[in-house]
């Protein structure tokens with residue numbers, strides 16, 4: 001018996017879409033300067049010297065520079081306490097020259113990261129990390145979405161993946177990734193199952209999924225044998241050496257659509273951050289109405 005060869009999964013590439021979002025954000029930033037004489041400004045806050053975090057902050061600041069967005073860099077020593085960090089962020093929240101605030105995650109373990117995130121004023125929460133933003137996102141109200149989840153749904157939209165009526169399995173429940181992406185998929189009428197470290201029989205649950213979001217933070221964790229043939233697989237992991245949370249080669253042979261690492265979800269994260277920064281500046285400076293394509297804003301859920 002010959003087994004017919006299955007074509008490889010179609011790749012959902014984020015690089016091009018992210019570039020388009022950045023170009024559009026740059027145009028809007030320039031238009032805002034034309035109308036108000038002010039450039040959007042993103043404050044980036046890094047605590048400590050974790051090399052990966054420093055790289056991500058540098059990438060964000062470089063993209064800001066390219067898009068005509070000012071960035072203000074606040075680099076605090078690893079020993080900074082919660083109270084000091086909260087004060088610094090509250091100062092940025094009160095500063096009219098700053099339109100968006102990003103606190104790079106993770107912060108050193110002795111800091112209460114949630115308290116620090118909550119010091120970001122909702123109007124400046126362009127990274128979508130506060131409970132306010134989570135609430136508005138979950139209820140489909142105007143606000144900012146968490147950037148990677150927002151990038152994921154934009155990528156799905158761009159590739160014509162409609163989650164409506166599909167069984168979506170989210171592996172991971174972190175506050176800025178797993179939880180919010182499940183909410184955004186729910187708002188798009190998916191039937192959402194969250195899996196996490198206490199989930200039993202993960203492969204069986206993943207095997208029933210039409211759409212899998214891997215946000216677990218462990219390299220090559222999701223096996224190709226777990227996947228339903230033809231499933232849409234979003235790999236939100238990023239590990240040294242360009243490895244994601246999904247065993248890419250094995251998944252590619254089974255999935256219908258798959259995001260690569262690098263070049264999938266990662267670039268979308270920064271594009272959404274900049275798009276939301278421009279929107280925040282427009283709103284604070286009395287610029288144009290918000291972009292109708294704004295990141296992943298869900299409809300109001302009904303039943």
Ligand SMILES: Nc1nc2c(c(=O)[nH]1)N[C@@H](CN(C=O)c1ccc(C(=O)N[C@@H](CCC(=O)O)C(=O)O)cc1)CN2
Nearest residue numbers: 056103104105106127147148238262263264266267269
């Ligand atoms: N406050 C936040 N902290 C963190 C977030 C976040 O959204 N807000 N996300 C991640 C890290 N992250 C941004 O901070 C991030 C990760 C990866 C990429 C990316 O573009 N990766 C590239 C590869 C980059 C390279 O190594 O050359 C890709 O996947 O193609 C962007 C942003 C945790 N912290």
